[in-house]
Amino acid sequence: MSTSIHLPTDPAVKAGNPYPKSDAPTPHSDVHIGGGDATTKTKSLDSGTTVKKQIEDLYKLIDGIETAMMTTRAPNGSLVSRAMQTRKRVHGVDLWFVTDNQSHKLDDLNFDPHVNIAYYRPSTSNWVSVSGRARIVNDRNKIKELWSDDLRAWFGDLQDGVHTGGPEDPRISLIFVEAESAHYQIQEKSAPRALFDIIKGSYTGERPHIGPTRELDAAALGAARKLEE
Amino acid sequence: MSTSIHLPTDPAVKAGNPYPKSDAPTPHSDVHIGGGDATTKTKSLDSGTTVKKQIEDLYKLIDGIETAMMTTRAPNGSLVSRAMQTRKRVHGVDLWFVTDNQSHKLDDLNFDPHVNIAYYRPSTSNWVSVSGRARIVNDRNKIKELWSDDLRAWFGDLQDGVHTGGPEDPRISLIFVEAESAHYQIQEKSAPRALFDIIKGSYTGERPHIGPTRELDAAALGAARKLEE
Structure with a gap:
């Protein structure tokens, strides 16, 4: 995790783990589609690609997956999700969404502004996680x-001249998500080739x-935001 | 929200909303694929379908979407997500996942056991949100x-006779998610017909x-868990 806030690791967090790190000299990927997990401690992170290229690839992914x-x-305390159309992506990977301002999710955001925006594309197994406020x-x-x-x-015209679903409709609000970190996985191989490798590996x-x-x-x-401005 | 814990609503949460509820007599759906949002306060919830049928439909959705x-x-405080294969669905919509026990996500779970498991299927726009611990x-x-x-x-055989990727491999742990609530949307119309309605509505x-x-x-x-036992 590399976000703007770093808290010390709680020493108790590994207490329940009967397998200390020394038992697992080279932990590999987590068990999910595509291999390496951004949240595996000794993760297989991509260090051979420039940040510029990484950001371009991230844009391609997000711009190609409409629904998050x-x-x-x-x-x-419970975490709740719902499908949302991405309205616009701006500087960096800051994202705009349209919402009905009577939505429960606005109460959630007032309680805790942290959100996760997750994109998943089954055809390629590519995925994106944007953590932000x-x-x-x-x-x-x-x-x-x-x-x-x-x-x-989506909003419907209530025929009262006010709630028309038009741009002046008072029900319409926006949600702006300022990204604090992003994780993603992009496949470098075709899906059949990747599947072949997985079966072979088994x-x-x-x-x-x-x-x-x-x-x-x-x-x-932050650097990506400046590049775009 | 109907989970097992109810906290009083913070009266401040609507403070930033310049459009009090009385201005929006019949708020409709939120703006996302498929219409009604589970978290819209005056939501278009399905009340005409038995819980049994609702649970069966939910099972069909989850069992048909491998990756969450x-x-x-x-x-x-940040919310982070990653793609995970659903290993098994059991009683109710409790879910099993396999993980590398060196994963950062286990630290997250020790800090706060609340998780969200989100399934989205682009071909139908159906989605599922499971909130649980x-x-x-x-x-x-x-x-x-x-x-x-x-x-x-996924784990790889480290050739040391211990970290083999086999069932005895000490790196392998499970994550069990006990569902506290689930929201989902299942399309009753074909995709072209639904698209036609959306365009017409615009x-x-x-x-x-x-x-x-x-x-x-x-x-x-809870009732679904008992039905299956």
């Missing part, structure tokens, strides 16, 4: 800028050569 | 039960007739 699962934290934005000009015709369908114990996880911290995302 | 995004909460399980018999050949590929302001969101609370999930 947005996870918020409810006041009772959300802000509810009611700026009418910004709403007009991001509004489009399809919102009429016999030989040889790890499939699949794209490593990439991690962009607050500094990298 | 698992969101955990890091000690610095995770437990790290090192029971060797359970690991043997859930182990399968493909894990050799002209007419008529909301597309797409499947409502369903919500299963702790009681419903």
Whole structure:
């Protein structure tokens, strides 16, 4: 984890683990599609690719996957998610979403602004995790800028001249997510080739050569914001 | 939200909203693929379907989508997700995952056991959110039960006779997620028909007739657990 805030590791967190690190000299990937896990401590991170290329690849992924699962934290501590259309990606990987301002998720965001925006593409097994802070934005000009015709369908026209689903509809708010870190995995091999490697590995114990996880911290995302401005 | 814990709503949470509820007499769906949002306060919840059918539909969805995004909460408060293969679904919608026990996510789970498991299927726009608590399980018999050949590929055989990727490999742990609530949306129309309704609605302001969101609370999930036992 490389976000803008670093807290010391709680020494108790590994207490329940009967296998101390010395027992696992070279821990490999976690068990999920695509291999390396951004959150495995001795992770197979991609260090041979420039930050610029890593950010370009991240943009390609996000721009190609319209729908994300947005996870918020409810006041009772539970984490809840729902599918959301990404309205716009801006500087770095800051993201805009449109919301009904009566949504429970706005209560969640007022309780805890931390969100996760997750993109997953089954056809390639590529995935993206954006960790950030959300802000509810009611700026009418910004709403007009991001509004489009399809919102009429989602909000519906209540025929009162006010709640029309149009850009002036008071129900429409925006959620701005300022990214603090991003993790993603992009496959370097075709899906059949990757599958071949996985099946082969299940016999030989040889790890499939699949794209490593990439991690962009607050500094990298900050640099990307400046590049775009 | 209907989970097992209810905290009072913070009266400050709506403070930033310039549009009090009375301004929006009939708030409709949130803006995401598929319409109704489980977390919209006056949500279009499916009340005409029995809990049994709702649970069956939920099972169909989860059993048909192998990979989930698992969101955990890091000690610095940020929400982080990664793609995970669902190893097994059991009673209710409790879920098993396999993990490398050196993963950062285990630190997250020791800090806060709340997780979200999100499934999204782009071809139908169906999605599932499971809110629950995770437990790290090192029971060797359970690991043997859930182990399968493909894990050799993910963990790799380190050729030391111990870290073989086999069921005895000390790196392998399980994550058990006990579901506290689940939200999902299942489309009742074909994708082209749903798209037609959305486009039509963008002209007419008529909301597309797409499947409502369903919500299963702790009681419903508890009942489902008993049905299966």
